[in-house]
Amino acid sequence: IGEALQINTSLQTLDVSYNRISDSGVIAFSESLKINRALKKLSLSWNSFHRLVIDVTNQSLNMRNQQFGDIGIIVISSLLHCNTIVYKLDISCNEVSDDGAA
Numbered sequence: 001i002g003e004a005l006q007i008n009t010s011l012q013t014l015d016v017s018y019n020r021i022s023d024s025g026v027i028a029f030s031e032s033l034k035i036n037r038a039l040k041k042l043s044l045s046w047n048s049f050h051r052l053v054i055d056v057t058n059q060s061l062n063m064r065n066q067q068f069g070d071i072g073i074i075v076i077s078s079l080l081h082c083n084t085i086v087y088k089l090d091i092s093c094n095e096v097s098d099d100g101a102a
Helices: 002-007 023-035 069-080
Strands: 013-015 041-043 060-062 088-090
Touching: 002 023
Parallel strands: 013 041, 041 060, 060 088
Antiparallel strands: none
């Protein structure tokens, strides 16, 4: 998928949920997304990675049930601080405490 995403010019939606993508897999995936500008909607929910290295250039990003907790929310928050592209973000079911949500 990574190599195909690098040359993709037409695929706009990709759902790779429930695929047990690990930390190393999401790193490779992220590298491909740095090159791809056609993809607008990406779902990575219910996978196994814990590293947040996704380049946030999609309009819709689903990171549901990644179990990244408070630290992950801080990282996502910093990535989105100046972002004007993402209009839909699903980070539900990620074990975020009240402190992390604040």
